[in-house]
Every structure is written in structure tokens, then in C-alpha cells.
Amino acid sequence: MTDVKFKPHGPRILVSPIETPREEKTASGLITAVNEHVEIPTRGRIIAKSDEVLGLNVGELVSYGHHSGRELKVDGVKYLLMREGDVDGIYLD
DSSP states (O other): OOOOSOOOOSSEEEEEEEOOOSEEEOTTSOEEEOOTTSOOOEEEEEEEEOTTOOSOOTTOEEEEOTTOSEEEEETTEEEEEEEGGGEEEEOOO
């Protein structure tokens, strides 16, 4: 895992977002743009968490809402700082 020099305070986690494609490929191979008015599920990997967060672990891949958290730069890298409750679910292997 990434050794980031930041520890969230309160019930918060630091997430490294994974880009969601803005295009889709049809069965026939045609590439179409995703409707920007449709909310695309967003996902990312937990990089750090506060001691108050009990249900989530560093390294887990999580799903969260499109407008969850706020952008935060640590050592020049963009992350999202969000509340534990912003997480919709955990992706299982």
C-alpha cells in the first residue's frame, strides 16, 4: 500500500480514486459517450483511515457517490477525504 503522510481525523477515510471511463463500447464495437446527466458509480482504494473507522480497512476497494468527499492533495497526489458513511459498499474479491 501507499505510505501516505496523512492520517484522517474523526470518522474519515482517505481514498485514491479510480477513474471511471466516460465512454462505453456497444456489442457491435461502437464507442459512445456516457450521458453526463447519469451518475456513474465511483470507486477507489482506501489509503488511510482514522482510528474511529471500524468497518473499513486500508487497501479495500470501495464504492461511493459521485459527489462524495472533498479533494485533497498530499505530496502532490490527489486523494478524496470522505466520511465513513459516504461509502456505499466494499468490492469483494
